[in-house]
Amino acid sequence: MTTDVSDPNELDQRVFPPTARRDPETGELRLGVVSASTLISQYGSPLYVLDEDVARARARTIRVALEAEAERIGTTATVYYAGKALLCIDVARWMSEEGLAVDVASGGELAVALAAGVDPSRIGFHGNNKSEQEIGRAVGAGVGTIVIDSEIETERVAAAARAAGIRQRVRLRVNSGVHASTHDYLATAHEDQKFGQPLSDAPRLVAAILAHDSLEFVGLHCHIGSQIFAADGFRESARRLMAVYPELARLAGHSIPELNLGGGFGIAYTSAQAEDVPALADVARELADMVADGAREFEVPVPHLAFEPGRIVIGPAGVTLYTVGTTKPVPLAGSDAAAPADLGHSERLYVSVDGGMSDNARPALYGADYQVRIANRTSGADPALVRVVGKHCEAGDIVVHRDVLPGDVRAGDTLVVAATGAYCWSLASNYNHLPRPPIVAVSGRGARLIVHGETEDDLLAKNVSWRPEGDPPTA
Structure with a gap:
């Protein structure tokens, strides 16, 4: 759980890639030099995004530090x-x-x-x-x-x-x-x-x-x-x-x-x-x-x-972008709130996104928690205790167990989850036949696709009996 909820729009540079910034006019998240909405528009949602400059810098820093201490x-x-x-x-x-x-x-x-x-x-x-x-x-x-x-x-x-x-x-x-x-x-x-x-x-x-x-x-x-x-x-x-x-x-x-x-x-x-x-x-x-x-x-x-x-090199260089589909307030009763007492929340807002445990299995496997922010805008709405969940048929399909977002988070918003560079794409699955998302690399030079995402046709093509519409039946 984030410790400072005074501004649920803030991007903690210790968690998000250090190159991640809010546009000063629109409040939209920029990764490298590309806006979140541009990335979603061009490559789809959900979307894994890796900052190449950050990954390279972390690799270089770790190597130099360990080599220097070994020499010492x-x-x-x-x-x-x-x-x-x-x-x-x-x-x-x-x-x-x-x-x-x-x-x-x-x-x-x-x-x-x-x-x-x-x-x-x-x-x-x-x-x-x-x-x-x-x-x-x-x-x-x-x-x-x-x-x-x-x-x-x-x-x-x-x-x-x-x-x-x-x-x-x-x-x-x-x-x-x-x-x-x-x-x-x-x-x-x-x-x-x-x-x-x-x-x-x-x-x-x-x-x-x-x-x-x-x-x-x-x-x-x-x-x-x-x-x-x-x-x-x-x-x-x-x-x-x-x-x-x-x-x-x-x-x-x-x-x-x-x-x-x-x-x-x-x-x-x-x-x-x-x-x-x-x-x-x-x-x-x-x-x-x-x-x-x-x-x-x-x-x-x-x-x-x-x-x-591995994780220390690539984890902080990556984020995942999602699109909100539905939101649902759920009342919290007494000790079941599982939220810091000073927040005083009486309900939790469930925010459902278009991915989930198929693109990030770590919360289900390990109880891992993540930090989330609205990526397409900022908001002055009062903070709300949220749980970001996926669209899979599992109660444990949770992306972020607990964090705080502006209370006006709504359908169509883009969410960004930090530190997903490690053990997310590599553990991804097709549960419920969801296609695995692509990976896009961003840098100071722009954005480029480095791993293709899957389509429903890709998944259907694994079935021996499937034939694309218009193809003649097989003997």
Whole structure:
């Protein structure tokens, strides 16, 4: 819930892209140099909008900060963009051009990165169930590093590398037993979960990797969760990983060259969350210091560092535009109000839009909240407590659980929901046969379509028995 509701027209620059502005005359939202109404008119609604300049700037800032801190402690760093957050050809190119490597987690994501012209040696391949075909494609393409997630993958990757006549770089994904304070479905370092191997098994598994001449073991990988604001989890996880490095070095006969601490850095989805987001420079410094401390404690060389940010790069660069269809006031009774007492609202205004959980599954999956504003105008109407909901046949089809908008929000208004660049398009579905929206990139140069939206005909065409009107019946 936004903490300052004195002006429900205000765009909090900690949540919205920093280039988002109100037109001083009309009050309309401008993204890059393009108005919201122009975007809707040209590309339709709902609409994903990515600010290319913001995405590039964030990628560059994160890379420079982590590389500089690595240099300060006497090592180097590779920053992988976690493609699962949002991956299309243009985004992959932006990341590569800004000096980031790219992390993929499926054959499809690998295909996108390669189609974007990303140097295969700067691609990392993740996944808990990589097929033999996917592994073969990755090895054949020259993927720089494959992350081994299970014991069986050691044999699969070794066989593929041997068949290709190469020595494949690999990391071993382990669970440090440390997980971020976050939603259970987002916490990915529990011992009892599908990713990685127990840290206690690392020596045995690394020995198995070292037994294959076709594999080059370069280090451990661990991912402790998502939407993390504090460094405590990273610190303890890094210490536990590095405690194993002396034994791994004895097995390998040399020091272990790399350590991948994963990603999971959090962003502000609402003004209230913005208070908790640390400065990136502080995070980078803390990460570097904790690795340096671990190297001293366990008397090993400071390893090359790798990180895999995704959400923190692309999330704040994106917004979603919707069109309001209906509004409906619902009375709130006593303790059911779920609103700050100082607002004094006796009812909640349900605002229905033309999208929903098919274009943003995070509220339904994780209980995530977002911030919303009217995009086509400003208003002096009294603020109203609102819940923005979608058009799907699910009670949990909620886009914004609670925020405040001008009370005259009405059918036909354009709404903008902030910080939707990550895990919205990539999790999108066709529930209730809604076509997935397009993605448009904006910048100081204008707007351009980078991912086509779907049409109802696109969905019908997946049905073998469907034929367009006028086409003859099939035999």
